[in-house]
Structures are given as C-alpha cells and as structure tokens.
Amino acid sequence: MAVNRGLGLCVILALVLPCTTALKFRPNGSFRIVQFTDLHYGDQITGNNVVNNATAYWDELLQPTYLRNLSFATLFGNHDDNPFESSLSQHGPANVPGVSNYVLEIEGSHGTVTPLFMFDTGGGTLPEVITQAHVDWFRNESARVAARNGNKTLPGMAFLHIPMPEFASVQPSSAAALRARRGSATAPCFGMAQDGISPYTDNSTGLLDAMASAGSVHAAITGHNHGNDWLCRHSNGMWLGFGRHSGYGGYGTWARGARVYELQAGKPGATYTYVRMEDGSIEDAGVLEPTASVLQ
Numbered sequence: 001m002a003v004n005r006g007l008g009l010c011v012i013l014a015l016v017l018p019c020t021t022a023l024k025f026r027p028n029g030s031f032r033i034v035q036f037t038d039l040h041y042g043d044q045i046t047g048n049n050v051v052n053n054a055t056a057y058w059d060e061l062l063q064p065t066y067l068r069n070l071s072f073a074t075l076f077g078n079h080d081d082n083p084f085e086s087s088l089s090q091h092g093p094a095n096v097p098g099v100s101n102y103v104l105e106i107e108g109s110h111g112t113v114t115p116l117f118m119f120d121t122g123g124g125t126l127p128e129v130i131t132q133a134h135v136d137w138f139r140n141e142s143a144r145v146a147a148r149n150g151n152k153t154l155p156g157m158a159f160l161h162i163p164m165p166e167f168a169s170v171q172p173s174s175a176a177a178l179r180a181r182r183g184s185a186t187a188p189c190f191g192m193a194q195d196g197i198s199p200y201t202d203n204s205t206g207l208l209d210a211m212a213s214a215g216s217v218h219a220a221i222t223g224h225n226h227g228n229d230w231l232c233r234h235s236n237g238m239w240l241g242f243g244r245h246s247g248y249g250g251y252g253t254w255a256r257g258a259r260v261y262e263l264q265a266g267k268p269g270a271t272y273t274y275v276r277m278e279d280g281s282i283e284d285a286g287v288l289e290p291t292a293s294v295l296q
C-alpha cells in the first residue's frame, strides 16, 4: 500500500493489502497482509541515494500491485527521509518526528475497526529514535480508535522499520533455543533468528509498555535486520518480531520471501502468519495466539 510515485523512497517495509479503497475484512472475516521488507531496490529508490529520475524504478516496483488492483502502504526506513504522497500511505502529524506515522483501519462488521499503527523509526539524516511524541500520538490514536468501537479495544498490529530495543530480550540465543520454544506456553517463538538486533533509541517513556497498556496492538512487526524473521511472545503478552527480508539489495544472502498475516475479524489473537518464499514454498508459520493481556 503505499506509494510514492516519482519521489525517492526505499521501500524498506511495505505492506500489500487486499483492496483499493476502504480496508474491509472479507465476508468470511479474513484480511490478508503481505509484508515486504528491506527491498533496497538497488538502493535506487531511496531518499538518500537517488540522484536521477526514480519514476521508472518506482513503476517497475509497483507493477505487480497495479496489475492485481492491490492496495499498499509503505513505512519509511533508515534510507528514506523524503516526503511522499499517494495511496494508503499518509504523512504523519507534524508534531511527531518522522514522516510516516499514521493509522490504517480495517473495517469489520457492526462498524468496528481494527487498527494498523505505522511508525516512522527514523534513520538516514534523521535520528533512529522513538520519542515521547510518538508515544503520545500512539495513545491518542488508540483512544480515538477505541472510541469508534464503543470504547472497546480491538487489538490490531503495529509496523515499524527498526526493531524496538525490547526485541533483544525475546530473541532466542540460538536456533536450538528457538526450536525449544516452538510450543512453549510461556514464551512461544518461531521463525528464523540468524541476525543481531539493531534497535532504535527509545527516547520515550517506552513505546512497548504504552502498547501493552493500551491493549491496541497484539503484534509489533519490523524489518531492518535481514537475517531474522522470527516472532516471539513477550512476557507482556504481545508478539514481537520480523517480516522476511524481501529484497536483493542490502546485506545478506538469506533466501528471500515475504511474511503474510491472515487476520480474523474480532479475533486478533487468531492471526495466522507464514513466510511465502520466492520459490513459492512456505516457511516459519505460526499463530499469534491470544493471551489474556492482549485480548479483551
């Protein structure tokens, strides 16, 4: 969903959503998101590196979504800091650092909405930081969405480009440690953990804590560290983790893929996720199961 025709943009984390106007759950209650991370499209489409007309690259990049009438939204990563416009992507409010802080709302039955919070974690010539303004904005938006749902919190998802510092506390120390937690009741975890964590600086009272206490996010997902696509549950009940590295630019030779999320209306904890690999196979699947602390 997102789109920036003609301006420099490194699609570091892009989501493809199944509709062109209002976002709605299907009649059977499902909603599919596909997350492409760290495309580093030859590093041509970046706010920092682009020197010529990027339109041709951008058109090629978006051809698959245009041909299928799919909507998409982008988050800026650490190679982007130019303004952009169009599609479902939005400019964030001027009082919050970064340019891509916004909320998408998936409409369910009875007028309820499930939020997708998009955070700009900076980078490039901007500091890689989450500030108190991000947290205040998040709290405001959570309350606004809850008010639309009769003050009932309907946990959605958060997408960020750069991981939260807290990711380091849930990442398994080894592949064996990760496998051992696959079916854990207390600290479940699945996926690939072959990379470090390079988090943003948290210059706030704590975005993760704000999410946990607001109850409006059941999974916070990032890109940035190309060798990770794991998802692990934090002790606060939220799922933290990574999409799959999708691009051929940037570091690393891990097989490319895109993480898919199948949401179920009104049942955020039933979100089924897997990675669709470039060769069509499926890897690193799991269900972001409900927990008392994230489900009302």
Ligand SMILES: *[C@@H]1O[C@H](CO)[C@@H](O)[C@H](O)[C@H]1NC(C)=O
Residues within 6 Å of the ligand: 026, 028, 029, 030
């Ligand atoms: C809902 O419908 C879509 C589109 O037909 C399908 O892909 C998906 O598997 C269905 N989901 C469930 C839970 O039935």
Ligand SMILES: *[C@@H]1O[C@H](CO)[C@@H](O)[C@H](O)[C@H]1NC(C)=O
Residues within 6 Å of the ligand: 053, 054, 055, 056
């Ligand atoms: C930029 O490239 C596009 C696509 O190739 C082309 O249509 C457009 O005229 C170019 N714009 C400029 C200013 O060169």
Ligand SMILES: *[C@@H]1O[C@H](CO)[C@@H](O)[C@H](O)[C@H]1NC(C)=O
Residues within 6 Å of the ligand: 067, 068, 069
């Ligand atoms: C895309 O949407 C347009 C406008 O609704 C429609 O005319 C066209 O047939 C659609 N194309 C595909 C591939 O669904």
Ligand SMILES: *[C@@H]1O[C@H](CO)[C@@H](O)[C@H](O)[C@H]1NC(C)=O
Residues within 6 Å of the ligand: 093, 095, 096, 133, 134, 136, 137, 140
């Ligand atoms: C949050 O809401 C309060 C109260 O309406 C407002 O004063 C403040 O500017 C908002 N902060 C952000 C970052 O949106």
Ligand SMILES: *[C@@H]1O[C@H](CO)[C@@H](O)[C@H](O)[C@H]1NC(C)=O
Residues within 6 Å of the ligand: 147, 150, 151
């Ligand atoms: C939701 O909460 C706000 C703030 O407490 C209150 O003003 C409003 O009346 C509530 N709305 C509903 C539908 O309960």
Ligand SMILES: *[C@@H]1O[C@H](CO)[C@@H](O)[C@H](O)[C@H]1NC(C)=O
Residues within 6 Å of the ligand: 127, 129, 131, 203
């Ligand atoms: C982070 O917080 C410190 C202390 O409040 C402040 O001096 C600094 O400017 C902040 N940095 C950013 C990038 O917001």
